[in-house]
Amino acid sequence: MGAKRVSITLALLFMFLAVAVSSSQNHKGIKKQYKPCKNLVLFFHDVIYNGQNAANATAAIVGAPEWGNHTILANQFHFGNVVVFDDPITLDNNFHSPPIGRAQGQYIYDTKNTFTAWLAFSFVLNSTDYQGSISFIGADPIMIKTRDISVVGGTGDFFMHRGVATIMTDAFEGEVYFRLRVDIKFYECW
Amino acid sequence: MGAKRVSITLALLFMFLAVAVSSSQNHKGIKKQYKPCKNLVLFFHDVIYNGQNAANATAAIVGAPEWGNHTILANQFHFGNVVVFDDPITLDNNFHSPPIGRAQGQYIYDTKNTFTAWLAFSFVLNSTDYQGSISFIGADPIMIKTRDISVVGGTGDFFMHRGVATIMTDAFEGEVYFRLRVDIKFYECW
Amino acid sequence: MGAKRVSITLALLFMFLAVAVSSSQNHKGIKKQYKPCKNLVLFFHDVIYNGQNAANATAAIVGAPEWGNHTILANQFHFGNVVVFDDPITLDNNFHSPPIGRAQGQYIYDTKNTFTAWLAFSFVLNSTDYQGSISFIGADPIMIKTRDISVVGGTGDFFMHRGVATIMTDAFEGEVYFRLRVDIKFYECW
DSSP states (O other), rough: HHHHHOOOOHHHHHHHHHHHHHHOOOGGGGGGOOOOHHHHHHHEEEEBSSSSSSSTEEEEEEEEHHHHSSSSSSSTTTOOOEEEEEEEEEEETTSSSSOHHHHHEEEEESSSEOOOOOOEEEEEESSSEEEEEEEEEEEEETTSSSSEEEEEEETTTTTTOOEEEEEEEEEEETTTTTEEEEEEEEOOOO | OHHHHHHHOOOOHEEEEHHHHTOOOOOOGGGGOOOOEEEEEEEEEBBBOOSOOOTTOOOEEOOOTTTTOOOOOTTTTTOOOEEEEEEEEEESSSSTTTTOOEEEEEEEEEEEOOOOOEEEEEEEEEEESSSSEEEEEEEEOOTEEEEEEEEEEEEEETTTTTEEEEEEEEETTTTEEEEEEHHHHHHEEE | HHHHHHHHHHHHHHHHHHHHHHHOOOGGGGGGGOSSEEEEEEEEEEEEEOOSOOTTOOOOEEETTTTTTSSOOOTTTTTOEEEEEEEEEESSSSSSOOOEEEEEEEEEESSSSSOEEEEEEEEESSSOOOOEEEEEEEEEEESEEEEEEEEEEEETTTTTTTEEEEEEEEEEEHHHHHHHHEEEEEEOOO
16 A cells, blocks of 8 residues: 555645645746635725815815815826725615715825826725725726726735725716726635 | 554644645634734824924824814814824823834824724834834724724834734823824734 | 655655745744845835926925925924825936836825835836836835835735835935835745
């Protein structure tokens, strides 16, 4: 039965090596093989305060460059505007769907010659299915159809999770409303 | 002695599997079994500049919505106020205890109909026991007794650490002073 | 051949233990043994808007304390100034080298009695060698020669990466221009 024992040992060795590969550095070309350990697609809705929509607004300009103000997004592609938001999160793209949580944090318009933003915010989920928070950071080149940002942490049901979120501008109306589709792919679950 | 060899191999296999489980995805219900690999309880003290306390203030309003200003926190639950801080960190809840570092970064009041904040800051520790930084991000629903935020990175003694911090408002005085208790639980140490 | 089998098993056991150590908690003194799985040294260049350099400026003051404004960095070591930036990234220290991407985000001056900043930004790389983003967070005690901040996430070629970046002020000219050298060491690659 020596051959059998050797083959068990070898099988063990290969399993060991397989794990060693998946939990450490990979070649550049291999990364597309990763499968998310959890996946969530959610929408959030941003209504920017413009001086006339106080009741409905979910976001407000709180920082501006010298040439801007706090009721109208600034010239030069809104460069320098800092917006704080508390936006409803829904399971579909309907603004009137029951919210399952809030997207809270800030975005910053950060280029003078095109529309780009920098995002730093958390999803605070409070539904029968999900309780907990997910925090995001990243550059958002708005004019590109889909953009990836980093999921840098989580709490509750998302305890210690990390991943990548693919965001897409699902709709926008002038400079008052936009809706983002967020496809959250966790690659590190706990 | 064939049985012994098989049992060694099996023991090895089980150890292998045990590690494979703890370092990858778990079932939702298992996550409470995790034990921190390091734990720190610290306090920090925030004195907001209000136009009259320049000498003692450790924080200042630097962003506000259209209806606000930079010496008084805004109406509507301070929605839109951005505060920059450099607060002393102490080992106990005494403002006058020798600081072991500084909490530096920003918080943002981000809801119109209740008190919530969004936090993004670092602890810069400089004591005989700890040298290094810890960075935090997350939503802070202030009215809830304990809130979890994410520990997203560290340097020095906290090189590459990740975890969850449970914060608690330990004291507050009007809109000028508050003290946070921060229970930092690292689950990924290096 | 029993001895051989045992030695294979023991070799396997040691390999197993070696991985267990490197992928979990280490003693404090051991951490310096870690080697980066990827390393990048890049420079970025920040030209702050001062009311007279609109064409060249890559950054603007967008938040200030009560005693400040948005064209001149504030008194008291610029405490409370929030700056949004979109800075060119180059492979060497020459401002006129072809940019390989943009550093986008914000920095905050956050101490009243010395120069310190808090950084939160992303590198958006777009070159033949690198496509993707890297996000950074951390305290920046500017007066110290080299400072470590956390690399909290990445996308594209930097998918799920984490690490530590050592930053150094490579040059500065008054309060209008500075250049940072960023030595990015990834310790978690995918």
